[in-house]
Amino acid sequence: MTTTTTQPETTTTNIVEESPFLKELVLQVRAQDHYGVYRTWKDELVLANFVVSREKKSKISVEGDVDPATQLRILCFYRAIAVCIEKQTGKLCQVVTDLSHEGFGWAIIWTGRLIVLSRTLRDAQRFGYPSLQKLAAQGERLVESGLKSIEKFPDAADG
Amino acid sequence: MTTTTTQPETTTTNIVEESPFLKELVLQVRAQDHYGVYRTWKDELVLANFVVSREKKSKISVEGDVDPATQLRILCFYRAIAVCIEKQTGKLCQVVTDLSHEGFGWAIIWTGRLIVLSRTLRDAQRFGYPSLQKLAAQGERLVESGLKSIEKFPDAADG
Numbered sequence: 001m002t003t004t005t006t007q008p009e010t011t012t013t014n015i016v017e018e019s020p021f022l023k024e025l026v027l028q029v030r031a032q033d034h035y036g037v038y039r040t041w042k043d044e045l046v047l048a049n050f051v052v053s054r055e056k057k058s059k060i061s062v063e064g065d066v067d068p069a070t071q072l073r074i075l076c077f078y079r080a081i082a083v084c085i086e087k088q089t090g091k092l093c094q095v096v097t098d099l100s101h102e103g104f105g106w107a108i109i110w111t112g113r114l115i116v117l118s119r120t121l122r123d124a125q126r127f128g129y130p131s132l133q134k135l136a137a138q139g140e141r142l143v144e145s146g147l148k149s150i151e152k153f154p155d156a157a158d159g
Numbered sequence: 160m161t162t163t164t165t166q167p168e169t170t171t172t173n174i175v176e177e178s179p180f181l182k183e184l185v186l187q188v189r190a191q192d193h194y195g196v197y198r199t200w201k202d203e204l205v206l207a208n209f210v211v212s213r214e215k216k217s218k219i220s221v222e223g224d225v226d227p228a229t230q231l232r233i234l235c236f237y238r239a240i241a242v243c244i245e246k247q248t249g250k251l252c253q254v255v256t257d258l259s260h261e262g263f264g265w266a267i268i269w270t271g272r273l274i275v276l277s278r279t280l281r282d283a284q285r286f287g288y289p290s291l292q293k294l295a296a297q298g299e300r301l302v303e304s305g306l307k308s309i310e311k312f313p314d315a316a317d318g
Binding site for chain 2 (some may be wrong): 093096097098106108110112113114115119149153154155156159
């Protein structure tokens with residue numbers, strides 16, 4: 001099992017190449033890399049901070065503010081989902097995340113008048129997935145669910 | 160004209176009583192008054208900070224963060240709209256505001272899968288209306304527009 005590994009980037013080779021979602025996520029993170037720190041890094045390493053083992057999670061306090069880097073990571077995650085949906089539907093998607101000081105809040109993706117995806121966030125301080133595979137799977141699942149809601153409510157999506 | 164008055168609470172008597180929106184807004188503000196500072200205040204005085212004259216606006220810098228009190232005022236404004244819509248439709252409405260450090264951002268009200276209201280915010284540091292009358296009119300107008308979008312997309316609103 002990869003759920004407890006602390007060096008996930010060594011367990012896989014081509015995972016980013018195989019996942020359109022992870023590819024988009026890498027782009028989102030690199031777009032925030034204003035000083036070129038990640039320029040020479042491999043994609044897997046760029047995503048390394050999205051992987052948080054169960055042990056590591058339990059050590060992160062949920063008291064107090066969410067670390068700005070974690071906030072940005074959450075925003076990148078939902079923006080990558082939004083871009084994947086955009087690419088498949090041609091509809092412009094907007095993303096908003098709203099976190100309270102206690103790590104509770106919302107992530108919303110919408111297009112036109114339609115909420116494509118709405119998720120409550122909690123313990124946002126501990127945001128992360130046990131492995132890149134699980135991260136990819138969750139991203140793709142949310143993209144799928146967004147696409148389905150656009151199919152279901154095309155009028156609102158165009159509204 | 161009331162656009163330049165700096166003591167708006169003295170220009171009217173029963174404006175809050177006459178506006179369901181303002182009544183709701185007073186409740187929202189009082190709900191945040193954890194120390195009972197406003198307990199003995201008249202409703203008009205409780206809303207006084209929502210009135211910002213043009214001159215006063217021009218003196219508020221849009222450099223840097225939005226004052227937390229202003230952020231809370233913006234949230235109260237949209238929550239009051241949401242509650243008015245809730246009362247007239249019976250549909251639970253959620254509110255999210257998302258402000259960047261530069262005072263730009265979004266205010267979103269949604270119910271079910273439907274965006275009831277989405278507004279871009281800018282120069283949020285200067286949030287305010289020239290008079291209580293204008294504040295009431297704008298609030299009521301946004302409530303109306305929200306009700307119309309629920310009428311237009313009932314499926315998404317129930318989705």
